[in-house]
Amino acid sequence: MIGTKTIATLGLLAGGFALAGALDSLSLERIVARGPGALFLIGCFAAVVGTLMFRFWRLGEPSGHYFRWARDATLWETEAQLIGTGGWRITIGENRHEALDLGPRAQRLICIAIALLLALASIGSRALDLLGRFRHSVTSPNATYCPEVEKVDTALDPNAPGCELVRRAYALGYAQSLGDCEARTRTQATGAPCTLRQRDEPLLHYSWRRLDGFWASLRQNMGSAHTQKLWRDFVARFHRMDALRKAEEEVLGSAPHASHHIFTNLPDPKNGAFREATCADRYRWLAHRPPAGSGATRASLVFEHVVGQLLFESRYEPAAGYCREYQVHWGAPTDICQRIAASPEATLDRLGALPSVRAALERYALGKELESLAVRQRPLGPSSIVSFQCYLEGEAPERKSTDFSLDGFRFTAEEIHVPVTKAGSVLYVDRYDAVAKLFVRGFHYGALLSQAGLEQTPTAGAETSLARHDNLLMRLYGLEGFDIYLDPAWIADRPDLLEVYPYQIHLKNYVQMFRRQYRLERGRL
């Protein structure tokens, strides 16, 4: 015979342990990871809630009823059968202080333990953070009011003295515009209109405004014009159900947003270059200089490095393209661009490039079809999302563009021929130039684009200065004014200087200049 209160608290305790075990709340790492703030809150919660449970459920008093496991056939006077039959049943009866009950102290401890287990399972550092934020949002005086209108604070303006003068000159008519100061003023002043309660607005007016707004929106949404618009939208979508389904499939199936193909007569370096699964990681970071290799694949490694640096490396700024949408076709014949122009479908199919090209074009066509449903895609033409480039080494320098049609769209096969790199060369500035010109027609990296700018160090002076043996550290700063991507000149013969050259300055600038122009021509949907 055992009291119902005892059964209930023991059951809850067992349930608490089961829950904590299932959620792994009792492992030492989890407990430590909560942090002192959360642990303190858990302790407080257990003490308060456990005591309240004990008080409100009157667990200090004996149970009013008991459970008994009855084996005999007859029931006692004040009890009834709960479950079971025959000689195996549990009965419930009125307790007259004869049932076994835990003492008040034990009950209180169990209550606190239950609350503790519950808190351990549900309170973490995130909960603590949310509680803190809730308190802040409730007690914040700005929660339901419009924020104060910020004044144009010229004192906080980092250009305050300059702006003050400009404003004064503008007011007197000496300047025609406020220039940057105007943009700053506007930035501070603009913002969406606030519909919350104004600071000086009476509560009744605010309530009326809310009610009026609700009524206006209800009338608008219940009006025939709105219903007709909804119906028209529904019909339009219903008629384009296939297109919508395809668009959904493309999103779920990660269909290509673009398809760019680079053909080269260089051999495959067989090092996993431009592999779809690994390229994002492979080109996230690259060394400043292409690898100094030798053998048949040296040119391929340099080409891979240059393409990776110009298009995909994200050390300096976001990549210019998604590498999975670029395919490099190694070992292509030297007339590959002519072949593509002559019979694009057959050639691309043979090279395995056609499926991805068609997928990108299909996505483009689908986007056009869905434009009427206000599903806007990026305003890019087919020649921006699909491109063909041929990089060919071993012939006299030449740059060609051949137009052709595929699936009703006009494309251009860009082709560049460059001589083979000299043996022993460690600086591949000409490769950067060739690849950049292949991707961006007419790309020219001149003095005006360079960080060195027009202050480009005179060659003779720099050469003499860097041939001296004193001030070795300081002299090297002079190299910052010498952009090897403009013209490597004498520095190409100084491998010692190439080792300590500040590539990060000029390579970064070169890549940025290239990408700025590349993005004008190519992109992804």
Add this chain to the structure above:
Amino acid sequence: MRARALLLLSIAAATAHAQPEQTYRADLRVAYLKAALGTARETPAETLDRAYEYARVLDRGACASAAVRLKVECLMTAARRYCKNKKAADARRCPIYMDLAMSNVLADKQLITTDRRYEIMRRYRDPRHELAHEVRRVQGALAVDFRLRMDKVGDEKDDALAKHIDQYCVLTADTTSLAWQACASSLVWFITREQPKKAP
């Protein structure tokens, strides 16, 4: 015949002379860094502080220029003048510690980004002190990274340390945006200044 031989000889000599001297070869870099380490250790801290302050004033004042090359030439001329009137041992050490100090001043821009510099200027009442603190913090972080990466580095002699500094700075120039000279001068400056001077 003799004339032709003489002509060939003179052409060969001229060609040999035209070959540029590799002043930044790895062994020469290491030798220079070794000399810099030794000089920085031997020179009293106050002298180094004065040199750094002098370089800083010149960098912001008389030698301030948007053209790096002009600034460098100006600083080198100023360093030569500064060392001209030094006596005995200090005169020998001066060109090297001045190079080190000026290189450190020029490296400041690479150690603290423009955004961070601007933030410090806005936030702190004494930005100059905070900037110096920030430079020291970055140099410290660089020194810790150096110790961690070059796991063989310990209490070793200057020639081994110089070699390790050179290797580290060449290696990390690829991963960080820190030029070799900025990295090397920062490490030499920090390591020699933070280590307690050995009793003579």
